[in-house]
Amino acid sequence: MLKKQIPLAITFITGVIIVITFFIPHPPFGRLQQDALTWYSVIFGFTMLLGVDSLVRFHYRKLRRREKGWWFSIIFYGGFLLSFITGVVSEVRFGDAFNINSSFMYFYNTILIPLQSTMFALLAFFIASASYRAFRARNIDATFLLVTAVIVMLGRVPVGYMLWHKLPNLTSWILNVLQLGPMRGIMIGIALGTVAMSLRLILGIERTYLS
Amino acid sequence: MIEALGIWVAAGLTLAIMSFLYGDNPIYKFAEHLYVGYSAGYWLIYTWHFTIKLMVIQPIAEKQPGAIFLVIPLFFGVLMLTRWFPRIAWISRWSIAFTVGIGAGLTLTGAIHGYIIPQVKATILPLWTGNGFSSFNNLVIVIGVLTTLIYFFFSRPHTGVLGKTSKVGILFIMIAFGASFGYTVMARISLLIGRLDFLWSSILKLVHFF
């Protein structure tokens, strides 16, 4: 059937071509993997319109139905139009909205940077509350987690050195040796799982969004 | 004046986001909606400039070699937009299938060549290096990798020897998580230091301004 078989065929053909050309440096195949990434970005560019459309409608609905907190949707539109309009104007004026003198970049600096950095900085608080709540020696697994975290935390600041001058050395041994094995094991596992999953997708066994 | 206004806005937004720590409130809601709205518009412009303009329009306008192949993503990109028309929306699955195909192909080769081969190679370590301590370290690394991999065995019950080794594996995993957690604390605190310093110096500047 058109609705199911064609997508499966497209995934199969695309996947197989990309895998095979990985081993062929001869043009035009050698660049195919890079080109495929560009193609992906282009499709992404188009889909961005669908995404923004969904978001704009989400807030439009809230406004129209006067849902609770509807007037915040006006703020949403204000922010959206501010970046969109200054972006278009700067793109026309400088030929590049990302020119350092553009109004687009001015608002990037005054609005986006503080919002971004503050949101990121909230992590300092959450990392504290999470350690307080979760780092309890409930069982042997949790104790290992807790003890390693505390050692590494102390070993990275001057206070740790004052407590025990070998603590920084122990910390670097944990980081360079002890945790290396499991991290590598997790990574190899993920890579193997990825390969198996990609094979299932290419072969059409895994078809979450199709059938 | 413009500069002072900029500082006011930036400091105000910083406080607005921080107010979330106390709980949801109208000031946070304001900042959140502004953030989502502004950044959605920002990324639209970003995509236009760096993807559509630099990756599509420019190569075609300059008649770069291979620009003709851009027809392929343009075709699938337009098909994606069929989602706006419910009756033919199913065609957009072709585009999804195409991106999934690209993804599967790239991750398959990438995972093997970029992860599995180099990581396995790095784990093949001699357990005798002529130095007791570094020999011991190599042993710890090899055991860590193998027991962790055992933990990720799915098709057999974790009983007997398999069960015991996978228990060792999970302990190694917990150590790795603890180390990673503790290691990240420093960087996260640095971020807060940066933000509070900005806030404090803005306040000082504004006090000075008046």
Next chain:
Amino acid sequence: MNGENISFWEKLGKIDRRWIFLIIGLVVFIPIAFGLRMTVHVSPAVKSAYDTINRLPEGSVVMISIDYDAASMPELQPMLKAILRHCFDKNLKVILINFWPLGLPIGNQGLEEVAKEYGKVYGVDYMNLGYRPGDIAVMLRMGTEIRSVFYGDIKGTPLDSLPMMKNIHNYDDIAVVVGLEAGSMGDYWVQYVNARFKQDLILGVTAVMAAGVYPYLQAGQIKGLIGGLKGAAEYEKLVNHPAFGHIGMASQSWAHVAIILFIILGNIGYFMERRRKRGL
């Protein structure tokens, strides 16, 4: 559950997390507001970075690469400022270059701020090349001629109309490159520019990246390594201008101690509760 049986410790175990937020906020904020400082011990990796720049004769050119954006600013901006102070103090010439387009305004702001402190003149003592896409390709092409990639500076002024750029063409004319890194550009500086052009290199990186970059220092591929806020504080100490890094280290240490105390208190509460439950 009987309310009277809940001891002080157990209440502590279930404390509203906003108290934790408040304490972390205060512990970080107080050193900043009162300018409290922590004594900083200079590590060999940072000393070596400092010495590399300190040995340069007056008029030498230092290129600083801004490879970060707002997210890593708290860690890398203090490094930028400390290094700029060192360069201007020694009358070295500075060229700024960017490989992260969004780091452009951040780097420029730091440069102008410190240049003003020392009364330096744009185009004579320092300049900013701006950003060109192409990463590795840009790095490699600068090996033959900077003008083959950068036709003008950040404002579009032709390079030849800036007095200091007259005799600067490629890496041969640059004494040291300092890469301030939040991502993979540092690896490229080492693998391409150091390996191919034997360019002297110093890297300043975020705390999370420091362990990964350390092997370059051991292998002699970089002359010095400044890691995280702590590294910035050490550099500040060396240039005798204790600033943000020093204050930051006090906040940092206190915050770590506070978090560890929380963990200990949480565990005491947990064990008290368990003991009571067993007792019942």
Next chain:
Amino acid sequence: MILFILFSTITVKAFDTPNDGGGSITIKAYNVPETVKKALVYRKTEGDTTYTLAGVMSILSYRYVDADSTIKNGKPYYYRVDFYFPDTVISVVSDSPGIAYAQWYDKSKTSSLIFLIVFSTLVLVFIQLAKKDPEGLYIRKIPALDAIDEAVGRSTELGKPTFFVHGLLGITDAGTLAALTILRRVAKKVAEYDTPILVTNFDPIVMTASQETVKQAYTEAGRPDAYNEKNIIYLTYEQFGYTAGVDGLMVREKPGAIFLQGYFFAESLILAETGHSVGAIQIAGTTAKEQLPFFVAACDYVLIGEEMLAASSYIGREPVMLGSVKGADWGKAFLMGIIGIGVVLGTVGAILQSAGNGALMNVFEKILAFF
């Protein structure tokens, strides 16, 4: 005279750069004295009377890869390298011209090809075996996946919505695809219990795939009419903007169950802590190894790395899928075997070498170099 002999031992070879798509010639110098300060490479081809500067040769590896855009395949190029000594400059010409070709097979990727063949064969063989004999298949318990039904159920009892929060990578990431499989299971349960769901997306392509997935799940549950595309929303393609938006939705809608699935970055902990504060059961899953510790600390259940990628087989329990998991396990055993043999070989080699016999160590190093 002695100096001349010393310098004349420098030789320069130009040859086609191996394993590439053509248009590139490698120039390598041998027996270069350490006193060389700088080495410049010059190029000349048929019809040129003089050499032109091609680039600077690394004086660590004494190698230069000339990939100038003017180089054509099959045409001879002559090279001269000028070696700068503290007091003099010595020019050496390559003994034969270099000719660039494009190769049809990249030999440096042979180890990857072998592994790809072994692994695919194992997976395919076990899929076939599973089709023939679906009885003997087993998959170990993954508590986080068992908890899905419980979480959606509890959310329904409390009369609260269920949230599904996608990670930050696109559909080219295996973790995102695994998240879609989990979403399908969650959506099916939600449809059965007739409880509200909200799916937030960072990536618009993932949004379209999520819409298709949820639609399919509702159809499967026999309630296609209840599907509403508006519940699967895109927020913004800005890391912390997305975080701020999702946090806001969490504190206002107060979901009873939250699924954080996909590839996350630093925002992982902000999301998980906010989710915890509204009292939701949280089931996280990610292949981002740096973020796993935070999910482990803040969530009720976590799918660790590969567990997430096995989710589709675990949930579906179809023989074909379980067969592929078994095949992948054998692939894992194969790798562990290689590591084991390699380690033994290296250890014995190292011990023999310290006893004066380096033959085995040579074999070991050759094997490593092949990888």
